[in-house]
């Protein structure tokens with residue numbers, strides 16, 4: 001038994017979003033709805049299944065992509081106040097994010113410089129300093145070592161040299177990015193490129209953090225594929241996503257390695273015969289941004305936005321998704337609270353019971369077809385684009401190559 005789909009409520013937006021560009025996207029979708037079409041690229045893509053299975057390639061993806069690029073690791077709304085922190089394992093690294101006294105976010109390896117113990121237990125909270133539970137070495141929110149108990153017996157410890165290891169970290173458009181390799185700088189504006197102003201329109205930094213839940217998933221590329229097309233909506237999600245969304249009907253755009261899918265909601269039918277000035281994009285379109293390599297922002301023009309951060313786990317077979325629900329404002333009434341809870345439960349259940357269940361089966365099936373190719377459709381430009389981007393980065397090229405052009 002599936003719960004009723006949470007109501008899609010338009011929010012904000014057109015003070016921040018250029019209404020004309022939103023209407024242009026809506027015009028594309030109305031055209032697709034009239035013709036039963038979707039954005040397509042010129043060719044299918046053949047992706048050797050061996051590339052999913054190759055352990056050595058997986059290790060290169062971790063080392064040359066996930067540990068190098070600016071990685072979306074959290075939303076700003078999770079750390080609203082000075083001292084708020086979040087400790088988590090990300091792609092095989094223990095890290096801690098903390099909002100420092102100057103309001104910026106610091107990212108550090110969450111590993112004590114004495115015995116390599118995890119300093120901050122996994123989770124969120126607020127603190128002025130962090131004390132390692134093993135021998136009580138203490139660090140401030142900038143990672144500086146401030147206390148070494150019994151130092152007269154331990155011997156002098158150089159404070160500078162033994163601070164927590166800092167990672168490059170920056171925040172834009174309500175998203176916190178970190179680079180997992182110490183000393184590697186990060187140019188977030190260049191990395192986000194043309195996607196940055198679009199993300200800034202969503203106003204995520206002003207949102208209220210409602211919930212974050214973790215969802216274990218299969219191999220990261222198998223999981224990513226499922227985020228990047230709406231071709232599967234009617235068959236895999238007949239009682240959830242497909243109740244509100246048309247299947248196989250999307251406007252697709254790429255911005256360097258990043259992407260935007262806009263799906264046609266069934267409510268678009270109300271506007272088919274209406275003049276453009278009466279269109280309401282937030283009610284008719286399902287907007288999903290994808291920040292390479294692992295973040296989906298769904299519903300950014302609405303009351304409730306669901307942000308999924310999907311990253312590889314410790315092994316080839318595992319990924320971990322942190323699904324966050326952001327609200328335009330904290331619930332003001334028991335009804336609003338209930339509606340937010342319903343949204344969070346509904347998205348979580350749909351991902352867990354439908355997408356991730358299917359993708360686990362995909363992963364279990366892949367090795368049987370080891371010598372074959374995976375065929376990626378002309379109607380799956382997002383899936384094509386992510387594999388092209390991975391190839392590009394592994395060849396040492398820039399991720400900001402040519403745009404995929406629609407046929």
Ligand SMILES: [Fe+2]
Nearest residue numbers: 226232237355
């Ligand atoms: Fe799905």
